[in-house]
Amino acid sequence: MHVVMIGGSDTGISAALRARELDPGADVTVVVADAYPNFSICGIPYYLSGEVSHWQNLAHRSIADLEAAGMWLRLDTTARRIDVPGRKLLITSPHGTEELLAYDKLIVGTGAVPVRPPIGGLADPDVLGAADGVHLLHSMGDTFAVMRTLETAAPASAVIVGGGYIGLEMADALTIRGLQVTQMEQLPEVLPTVDPPLGAHVQNELADHGVEVLTGTTVQAITRAAAGQAGRLQVQATAADGTAVTRRADMVLVVVGVRPETTLAAEAGATLGVRGAIAVDTGMRTNLPDVFAAGDCVITHHRLLGQTYLPLGTTAHKQGRVAGENALGGNRVFAGSLGTQVVKIFDQAAARTGLRDHEAQAAGFDPVTVGFEADDHKAYYPGSHRIAVRVTGDRATGQLLGMQLFGHKHAEIAKRIDIAATAIFHHMTVDALSDLDLSYTPPLGSPWEAVQMGAQAWVRANQRH
Numbered sequence: 333m334h335v336v337m338i339g340g341s342d343t344g345i346s347a348a349l350r351a352r353e354l355d356p357g358a359d360v361t362v363v364v365a366d367a368y369p370n371f372s373i374c375g376i377p378y379y380l381s382g383e384v385s386h387w388q389n390l391a392h393r394s395i396a397d398l399e400a401a402g403m404w405l406r407l408d409t410t411a412r413r414i415d416v417p418g419r420k421l422l423i424t425s426p427h428g429t430e431e432l433l434a435y436d437k438l439i440v441g442t443g444a445v446p447v448r449p450p451i452g453g454l455a456d457p458d459v460l461g462a463a464d465g466v467h468l469l470h471s472m473g474d475t476f477a478v479m480r481t482l483e484t485a486a487p488a489s490a491v492i493v494g495g496g497y498i499g500l501e502m503a504d505a506l507t508i509r510g511l512q513v514t515q516m517e518q519l520p521e522v523l524p525t526v527d528p529p530l531g532a533h534v535q536n537e538l539a540d541h542g543v544e545v546l547t548g549t550t551v552q553a554i555t556r557a558a559a560g561q562a563g564r565l566q567v568q569a570t571a572a573d574g575t576a577v578t579r580r581a582d583m584v585l586v587v588v589g590v591r592p593e594t595t596l597a598a599e600a601g602a603t604l605g606v607r608g609a610i611a612v613d614t615g616m617r618t619n620l621p622d623v624f625a626a627g628d629c630v631i632t633h634h635r636l637l638g639q640t641y642l643p644l645g646t647t648a649h650k651q652g653r654v655a656g657e658n659a660l661g662g663n664r665v666f667a668g669s670l671g672t673q674v675v676k677i678f679d680q681a682a683a684r685t686g687l688r689d690h691e692a693q694a695a696g697f698d699p700v701t702v703g704f705e706a707d708d709h710k711a712y713y714p715g716s717h718r719i720a721v722r723v724t725g726d727r728a729t730g731q732l733l734g735m736q737l738f739g740h741k742h743a744e745i746a747k748r749i750d751i752a753a754t755a756i757f758h759h760m761t762v763d764a765l766s767d768l769d770l771s772y773t774p775p776l777g778s779p780w781e782a783v784q785m786g787a788q789a790w791v792r793a794n795q796r797h
Contacts, residue, residue: 333436333660334358334359334360334434334436335360335435335438335660336362336433337361337439338438338596339627340364340368340369340370341370341371341648342441343651343655344441345398347655348403348656351657351660352403354656354660355660358660360402361435362405362406364406364407364408364409368471369395369398371392372391373472376390376469377501377502380502382508406423407426409425409426411442412424414438414597414623415600416601419622420434421435436622440624440626441625441629441648442593442594442596442629443592443627444590444591444643445593446469448586451493452553453466454466454554462478465564466583467583467584468587469585481583488512489511489563489581490512491585492514492515492587493516493586493588494589495516495517495519495523495545496523497675499515499517499522499585500523500534500677502587503515503543511583514543514544516549516567516579521535522545523682526682526684526722527689527722530736534738538677538678541678549570550570552570554566554568554584557580565580565581565584566580567581590643592609592630597618597629600623602623606641609631614633614667615658616654626655627648627651628648633669634669635756636687637687638695644669671684674749679741680738680739680741681737681738681739681740681745681746683736683738683745683749684736685752685756686732688734688736692733700724700726700790700794701723702794703720703721704786704789705718705719705721706721706786708739708782710774713774713775715742718739719743719748719782721737721782721789722735722737722786723735723787723789725761725794727794730762730794731762732752732760733756735756737749751770752783755768762790762791765784765787766788766791770784
């Protein structure tokens with residue numbers, strides 16, 4: 333059995349490791365487009381900030397570790413074409429020579445690529461790039477380019493286009509490095525994956541650390557600044573009221589999301605689904621015989637929404653493991669995502685899982701969302717922090733549909749959102765959260781956990797309707 337994985341990030345490596353676990357005799361080849369297999373892309377902001385001291389520390393496992401696990405890594409190798417009837421993959425080696433790689437089972441993990449928005453200077457014939465201080469951020473190559481700008485150009489200021497997870501983490505990172513940061517977000521709030529009241533908390537945290545936040549601001553063009561002006565770049569934008577907004581900076585980072593990279597699979601005949609991602613069943617099988625796909629290039633099976641597209645590293649790891657097992661004849665099922673996410677913004681953290689009101693309505697629920705605040709542990713013990721809790725449940729059935737949290741980074745926001753994620757995964761009601769037997773000691777919690785107090789506030793509010 334020869335199993336070939338295309339992609340050396342979360343999906344490909346998870347699939348390869350699972351295949352080798354199940355059959356130590358299986359031949360497993362991983363085709364990696366660069367020289368950095370199994371690197372934590374999520375950790376890039378913390379390397380650029382200097383909090384992670386060396387880029388090699390971002391590797392989940394070293395190349396030696398991966399090879400010791402029994403996989404053959406084809407580094408700096410590009411997958412060109414899938415011959416489905418012949419079960420062969422055309423690849424180009426680092427030296428430019430072409431080779432046909434035979435497979436019994438193929439797993440496509442080509443991931444996603446950054447969205448390049450219609451901004452002047454990004455798509456013009458006179459396109460600006462890393463040498464000019466204009467960066468997109470997704471790969472290790474992008475990371476090295478940003479670091480070269482930071483180290484060689486010594487920028488004093490930066491504009492970040494996009495106020496999502498990566499944009500917020502980079503605002504944190506560049507501020508730590510001493511840059512004056514301006515963040516531009518087209519939507520009315522930064523972190524638009526949470527409700528506006530929590531987005532406002534995030535914006536306040538950015539402002540408290542010196543970040544200029546311009547929401548409702550659409551970037552139109554990035555150009556080179558005229559000689560003698562402060563900053564080597566000029567960003568032209570339009571505010572929500574139509575007025576012109578101009579900022580000058582030494583570097584610009586564009587992080588406005590990703591789209592699935594599906595060219596290879598689509599050209600081989602793979603069916604595409606939501607957002608143009610590769611359509612797969614819950615066993616990560618495509619419509620092509622002996623071809624599986626997983627990770628950021630495929631649709632997401634969501635436990636409440638059905639099929640959607642929600643690229644997350646945690647999901648890619650799980651889907652890769654399913655694909656690796658099923659490629660060896662298994663019948664494992666990807667149990668589905670809830671979109672559980674958390675992000676640190678300076679000293680605070682925001683998290684969400686499940687659905688918000690508008691998402692729940694679109695899925696056919698009758699949602700009610702209630703906000704509440706609680707302490708992360710008993711207030712009489714020093715160092716307590718307030719947590720903002722937003723609970724979404726179905727009015728008729730009481731089913732827990734979603735939760736959002738905002739609080740101090742030491743308030744265990746990530747683990748508290750996991751309580752809600754577990755409850756939603758198992759179709760619990762909001763009221764049933766109060767029955768969970770959760771730990772308590774005054775320095776670390778309360779007899780009623782903050783998540784449970786939020787649930788009780790939801791029950792009280794819903795009883796009044």
